[in-house]
Amino acid sequence: MRLTQLRSFHAVATTGSFTAAAQSLHVSQPTITTQVGQLEELHKVELFHRTGKRVLPTEMGQRLLHLSRQIFSLEAEALQLLRESGELRTGHLRVAAVGPAQVTTMLAAFHQHYPGIKVSVSTGNSQEVLGRLTDYSADVGVLAHVESDRRFVSIPYSDHPVVIFCSTQHRFAKRRVICIEELAGEKLILRETGSTTRKALELALKNAGVETHVVMEVTSREIIREAVAQGLGIAAVSEVEFIPGPGLHAVRLEGAQVRTHVHMVCLSERRDMRMVQAFFDVVGREP
Template identity: 80%
Template sequence: MRLTQLRSFHAVASTGSFTAAAESLHVSQPTVTTQVGQLEDLYKVELFYRAGRRVVLTEMGQRLLHLSRQIFSLEAEAKQLLHESGELRSGHLRVAAVGPAQVTTVLATFLKRYPGIKVSVTTGNSQDVLDRLLDYSADVGVLAQVAPDRRFVSVPYSDHPVVIFCSSEHRFAKRRRIRIAELAGERLILRENGSTTRRAIEAALKDADVVPGEVMEIGSREIIREAVAQNLGVSAVSEVEFVPGPGLHAVSLADVQVRTYVHIACLTERQDMQIVRAFFEIVGREA
């Protein structure tokens, strides 16, 4: 197998088409098609299902993509090490975060210190963040909770109280604080089960022996805000993530401490990567 063949496969798998892959590699489309075909012929495997201009990874293709991500991620690290001679004048830091609010401050400090670094941020729940670290599509993760796992190293960064927010037409809208017992019978609009905020508020309700009403599960923060604004129920969110807006009102919980925690994590095997180490150093100062 030649590295150019694997590179062509990786480009097609990442972009979703042979045309886009050729453009990203600055070669002709027939070259990419030939190299991928040679790879399939050499090992008697099918890496893509071809349907017109669309290509879909086969199961074998998905497994190979997982490995090629690791290979080219390590290649990028080697190039950065050799070209930059220990100085972060350029590069790309990929951050996976549970929400933009948790990472904004530390990113601002990082970019001020390393203005030549390109930063991209993707969001999801805590499990999504860990999955991105594991498949090498993110360098560092900003998440609410990291279970003991030797594959990861993490440091605490910050913690924030959880607030309840409701429609401006809701009975809580004229209040600044409520007791957790007042959530009894209330319809809750919450994120999916992977959400740490959901786990925190549900644990607090259970400890207080409070039974809420129906739980409406919605995977999008934006749709949750809209549903709450329409007075379909109330929701819980980390205080730092609540964005005031028309038709919304936030209240704090007066008699219980419900908090979410922010941790910075990376793969153990990548903790000494220059750009990752630099980010953790900024986190240490900010924390």
């Protein structure tokens, strides 16, 4: 197998077409087609399903893509190391985060120190963020909690209280603070299982012996906000993530330590990568 063949395969798998792959590598489409074909013929495997203009990796293609991402990520690191011997002046940092609220301040601080570094951000739940780290499609993750796992390095960044928000027609709407016991019997709209905000609230309710009624489980923050505004129930959110809006009101919880935490995470093997190290150094100094 030649590296050019693997590069052609990787380009097709990531762009979704032979034409786009050729454009990205600045070669002709027949060249890409030939190199991928040679790779398949040499190893007697099928790497893509070709249906009209659609090109989708086969199961073997997906497994090879996982490895090619690692290879070309390491290649990019090597090139960056060779090109730059001083400060980081160019490059690309890929950040995956569970939400915009946690990461915005971090990115502002990093950009102030390294204005020449391009930063791209993707969002998803905790498992999706960790998945992007493990498949090398993200360099740094920003999420609420990481179970003990030797594959990752997790560094605490901040923590925030959880607040309850309701519609402006709810009985809590004229309150600033409530006791957790007052949630008894309330209709709750919760995030999906695995949400750290949900875990924190459910643990506090259990410790307080308070029973509620879960009416919805929703993965979308936007849908939860709309459902609450329409009076379908109340919901919990990290205070830093609550965005005031028409029809919504937030109250703090008194008498219970319900908090969420923000962590910076990377693969253990990439902890000393210059870009990751720079991000941790800069962001770690922020309050």
